[in-house]
Amino acid sequence: MSRLAQVQEKYEESQLYRIRHSVAHIMAQAVLEMFPDGKITIGPPVENGFYYDFDLPRNLTPEDLEQIEKRMRQIIEAGHEFKKTVISAEEAKKIFANQPYKLELIEGLEKGRFDEYGNPLQEKPEISIYQHDTFVDLCRGPHVQNTKEINPHAFKLTSIAGAYWRGNEKNKMLQRIYGTAWETASQLEEYLWKLEEAKKRDHRKLGKELDLFSVSDDVGPGLILWHPKGAMIRVLVEDFSRNAHLENGYEWVFSPHIGRAHLWETSGHLDFYKESMYAPMDIEGEDYYAKPMNCPFHIEIFKSHLRSYRDLPRRYAEYGTVYRYERSGVLHGLTRVRGFTQDDAHIFCRPDQVEEEISRALEFSLYVLRSMGLQDFKAYLSTKPEHSVGDPAAWGKATEALRRAIDAHEIPYEVDEGGGAFYGPKIDLKVMDALGREWQLSTIQFDFNLPERFGLEYIGEDGQPHRPYMVHRALLGSMERFFGVLIEHFAGAFPVWMAPVQAVLIPIADRHLEYAREIAKKLRAAGMRVELDERPERMNSKIRDAQNQKVPYMLVIGDNEMKAEQVSVRVRDGSQQNNISLNEFLLRINDRVAKRTAGL
Ligand SMILES: [Zn+2]
Numbered sequence: 001m002s003r004l005a006q007v008q009e010k011y012e013e014s015q016l017y018r019i020r021h022s023v024a025h026i027m028a029q030a031v032l033e034m035f036p037d038g039k040i041t042i043g044p045p046v047e048n049g050f051y052y053d054f055d056l057p058r059n060l061t062p063e064d065l066e067q068i069e070k071r072m073r074q075i076i077e078a079g080h081e082f083k084k085t086v087i088s089a090e091e092a093k094k095i096f097a098n099q100p101y102k103l104e105l106i107e108g109l110e111k112g113r114f115d116e117y118g119n120p121l122q123e124k125p126e127i128s129i130y131q132h133d134t135f136v137d138l139c140r141g142p143h144v145q146n147t148k149e150i151n152p153h154a155f156k157l158t159s160i161a162g163a164y165w166r167g168n169e170k171n172k173m174l175q176r177i178y179g180t181a182w183e184t185a186s187q188l189e190e191y192l193w194k195l196e197e198a199k200k201r202d203h204r205k206l207g208k209e210l211d212l213f214s215v216s217d218d219v220g221p222g223l224i225l226w227h228p229k230g231a232m233i234r235v236l237v238e239d240f241s242r243n244a245h246l247e248n249g250y251e252w253v254f255s256p257h258i259g260r261a262h263l264w265e266t267s268g269h270l271d272f273y274k275e276s277m278y279a280p281m282d283i284e285g286e287d288y289y290a291k292p293m294n295c296p297f298h299i300e301i302f303k304s305h306l307r308s309y310r311d312l313p314r315r316y317a318e319y320g321t322v323y324r325y326e327r328s329g330v331l332h333g334l335t336r337v338r339g340f341t342q343d344d345a346h347i348f349c350r351p352d353q354v355e356e357e358i359s360r361a362l363e364f365s366l367y368v369l370r371s372m373g374l375q376d377f378k379a380y381l382s383t384k385p386e387h388s389v390g391d392p393a394a395w396g397k398a399t400e401a402l403r404r405a406i407d408a409h410e411i412p413y414e415v416d417e418g419g420g421a422f423y424g425p426k427i428d429l430k431v432m433d434a435l436g437r438e439w440q441l442s443t444i445q446f447d448f449n450l451p452e453r454f455g456l457e458y459i460g461e462d463g464q465p466h467r468p469y470m471v472h473r474a475l476l477g478s479m480e481r482f483f484g485v486l487i488e489h490f491a492g493a494f495p496v497w498m499a500p501v502q503a504v505l506i507p508i509a510d511r512h513l514e515y516a517r518e519i520a521k522k523l524r525a526a527g528m529r530v531e532l533d534e535r536p537e538r539m540n541s542k543i544r545d546a547q548n549q550k551v552p553y554m555l556v557i558g559d560n561e562m563k564a565e566q567v568s569v570r571v572r573d574g575s576q577q578n579n580i581s582l583n584e585f586l587l588r589i590n591d592r593v594a595k596r597t598a599g600l
């Protein structure tokens with residue numbers, strides 16, 4: 001079973017799932033009391049809550065939701081039992097005689113095609129209903145035994161949305177009420193706070209406000225334009241990471257954006273990855289494809305020489321831009337795009353080097369991620385699936401190397417037994433951001449397939465050819481997606497070393513302009529990224545603008561500062577330091593940059 005299916009199964013067995021499912025029924029009861037002619041459809045629990053879709057005589061308003069919530073609390077406090085009854089299709093049709101959507105679902109159940117949410121089924125299910133108080137729903141459960149198990153102050157109806165019956169735009173548009181429910185009121189509060197905070201941190205919103213990136217209709221969806229400030233951050237991150245790679249024994253390479261069809265046939269991409277690739281372009285009668293991955297290019301670099309056992313390991317790294325087809329409906333800001341740049345690396349090594357290489361790769365990933373201000377990690381180890389290529393002994397060795405590397409670095413981890421790709425086991429490293437959300441970033445992935453397909457070899461100590469091990473490793477993953485994670489993690493308030501503008505100079509009056517320009521020149525010469533706000537605006541509005549742009553430091557320059565040849569520093573966190581020398585200010589910045597701290 002896949003990890004996702006395991007997580008879902010665990011959720012379905014939890015009390016929280018029963019609570020959410022039961023609250024959905026209670027909500028449907030309250031809605032039907034408000035609209036006795038209303039039609040009910042489906043109402044499943046989902047992540048963090050539940051929803052229910054209704055066909056109602058008029059549009060719901062936020063005031064309605066308040067009314068419904070109030071009634072739900074009464075129902076919960078009254079302490080009703082939830083009772084399950086298994087019935088025949090005939091009986092079900094009688095009970096739901098004036099509920100056409102339910103009748104349609106019952107027909108699906110009868111034929112054994114769909115469950116009560118309209119999901120396709122393999123086996124014919126039994127038909128059951130759940131009743132509490134006056135409300136009956138077609139349902140297989142599970143539910144709480146009594147509404148008393150539900151905390152009447154730990155749920156909330158969060159929004160109203162349109163949804164087509166069965167998700168099909170040819171069907172009628174229904175009204176969906178979303179709600180969230182928890183075991184305790186404080187869990188609910190925390191969740192609502194996170195929801196609010198996530199909205200404020202949305203990278204698409206901040207990307208606009210801070211002028212970091214955009215997507216242009218003329219260029220095309222899912223294709224990112226990096227504006228100067230966003231690009232500055234990318235340059236800083238890339239430079240830091242490239243140097244770190246070089247210091248850690250990686251060799252930097254570059255490769256083209258397209259390759260001949262023959263290459264992708266050899267790699268197998270045209271067999272098993274074609275639906276993610278764009279249509280070929282014709283060059284002198286031959287098909288070329290935009291690359292969906294960098295691996296074949298790095299393999300060709302490895303193959304360009306005869307390699308001896310003494311030449312290994314080879315670690316090739318590149319910021320490689322790849323293009324993958326995604327349906328326009330699933331594109332999302334920076335996190336789901338059609339063209340992106342991976343910080344990709346491929347390690348070619350001998351079997352006796354595998355252990356150390358994996359340990360180094362993991363150590364290196366953690367070092368770079370921590371340098372980016374991320375602290376909480378979780379690893380997922382995916383092992384051999386039923387259908388796989390490669391020698392089982394090699395799989396065992398590789399899997400053990402991965403497991404020992406995680407153990408040695410004391411990261412919490414889960415094993416996805418049988419969840420690996422057919423060509424090798426892997427570690428996925430997820431980071432938790434400031435809101436506790438998990439983001440999948442680094443991957444260390446063995447490959448027993450490509451070395452075989454490309455016939456990779458090195459000459460061993462015995463003078464005989466041997467097949468090297470190959471490991472794919474992406475660290476930050478996609479630069480686009482990683483940037484989205486950074487924006488949301490820091491809520492746009494980047495640490496000093498990463499901030500595209502580190503300080504804004506704010507002269508109070510025109511007579512301070514000259515001195516301000518001089519200071520700007522000195523700070524730039526010292527390597528700082530500064531802007532001088534020369535607009536004829538009031539000081540307070542300039543400060544407010546800089547604050548909104550989340551610039552770490554605002555240097556206010558007036559008569560006092562000019563006379564004493566000093567500056568006054570207003571810090572993004574609200575603190576202030578008046579009349580300090582330029583040198584003192586530079587020392588402070590240099591320290592924050594050198595340590596890459598989040599502190600100001
Ligand atoms: Zn139900």
Ligand SMILES: [Zn+2]
Nearest residue numbers: 293294295472
């Ligand atoms: Zn690769």
